[in-house]
Amino acid sequence: MYNYIIAVDIGNTNTHIGLVNCSSRGILSLDIFPSMDIDTRLVDSIVSLSISMKHAAPVPVVVCSVIKSIEARYNSILCKLIESPVLWLKYSPALPVVVNYEDPYILGVDRLANFFYGYDVFNGKNLIIIDAGTAIKIDYLKNGREFFGGVILPGLATQLHSLHDKTEQLPLVNVEEVGLEFPGLSTQSCILGGVRLGIAGSLSFLVKKIKQHFNEDAIILATGGSWKYLQEYMQFEFEFIPELTLVGCALYNRHVSI
Numbered sequence: 001m002y003n004y005i006i007a008v009d010i011g012n013t014n015t016h017i018g019l020v021n022c023s024s025r026g027i028l029s030l031d032i033f034p035s036m037d038i039d040t041r042l043v044d045s046i047v048s049l050s051i052s053m054k055h056a057a058p059v060p061v062v063v064c065s066v067i068k069s070i071e072a073r074y075n076s077i078l079c080k081l082i083e084s085p086v087l088w089l090k091y092s093p094a095l096p097v098v099v100n101y102e103d104p105y106i107l108g109v110d111r112l113a114n115f116f117y118g119y120d121v122f123n124g125k126n127l128i129i130i131d132a133g134t135a136i137k138i139d140y141l142k143n144g145r146e147f148f149g150g151v152i153l154p155g156l157a158t159q160l161h162s163l164h165d166k167t168e169q170l171p172l173v174n175v176e177e178v179g180l181e182f183p184g185l186s187t188q189s190c191i192l193g194g195v196r197l198g199i200a201g202s203l204s205f206l207v208k209k210i211k212q213h214f215n216e217d218a219i220i221l222a223t224g225g226s227w228k229y230l231q232e233y234m235q236f237e238f239e240f241i242p243e244l245t246l247v248g249c250a251l252y253n254r255h256v257s258i
Contacts, residue, residue: 002060004028005250006084008042010035010065011110013157014225016243017045019053020250025121027243035067041069043077045093049155050082058084064113064249065089089113089252093247096255098146110245111137113148116255117241117248118144125217128207130238131245132224134158136199140210142168148214151206156226159195173230200233207236251258 003023009016015038019029029052031045046061053059061084065071071088089109091099097115101107110131118127118141127141132155139150154162156175164172173191182197184190203208211218219238219245223244241247 002058002133002253004053006046006053006059006061007061007244007246007250008046008061008065009040009110009113009249010042010063010067010070012066016044016246017042017049018243018246018250019059020247022250022254025030025037025247025251027246030243030246038067038070042074043081046078047081050084053061060085060087060253062087062089062249062253064109064245064252066108066110068158081119087253087256092256096145100146100148101122108137111139113245113252114139114221114223115141115147115248116251117244118138120248120251120254122219122221126214126218128218128220129244130203130207130220130222130224130227131234132156132222132226132230136224138203138206138210140214143216144197153199155201155224156229159199160191163191163195196229197233200230203230204233204235218244220237 005020005022007018007020008258013035015033015035017031018027020027021228028100075101090122091104091107091112097119099107114129114131118129123144125144127144131137134155136155137150140148142148150205160173163170173188179188180196182193184193221239222240
């Protein structure tokens with residue numbers, strides 16, 4: 001078992017690369033860049049971290065990518081440039097997390113990484129894991145080890161882009177530049193209020209619905225880049241873990257042979 005892992009979380013919008021201490025679940029170094037820049041930054045970032053750790057034992061690389069073409073494009077390159085194993089996170093029935101899904105092999109690997117965080121850190125606890133990214137995923141993990149289902153809805157930026165792309169007159173709203181005014185007195189504030197508060201209301205309803213369905217209480221974990229725009233409107237208690245997926249990606253190495 002390796003204590004230090006170079007973890008790579010490739011999302012639809014951003015890529016996160018970090019050196020993770022699996023014992024403390026701490027991130028010693030972190031690089032974040034838009035996934036559209038993968039061709040110019042992915043390999044250099046991983047190799048740079050690998051070189052920085054050459055004084056220690058070999059540090060494996062574990063990659064969680066929701067972009068399916070990435071493994072075919074970069075696996076051989078990475079294997080040639082670094083001296084450590086390269087592992088691509090994927091489902092296997094041999095894993096300790098039970099995945100009750102119609103086809104577990106097509107379950108998003110980012111969700112699987114989140115499950116491994118829950119499994120290693122909250123084993124024995126019922127969990128609701130909310131990942132607020134390009135898409136928002138809400139998953140239920142019973143006893144920290146068995147996935148019993150979830151829901152997916154469009155994320156904050158996805159909804160803002162959709163309103164602009166699918167209409168003639170609605171502007172593209174930058175959530176960083178427009179404050180929340182409710183009820184809105186401008187087109188921008190109407191859009192942002194509808195999207196931010198609409199998502200917050202949806203999440204509050206869905207969390208309540210999941211708890212009612214399973215008739216069990218659960219610890220709620222939240223992560224994802226959009227969470228900071230939503231958290232103040234939540235009607236439930238939660239623990240925010242900024243790099244939950246990245247750390248879960250690293251923890252995956254404890255349950256496979258590399």
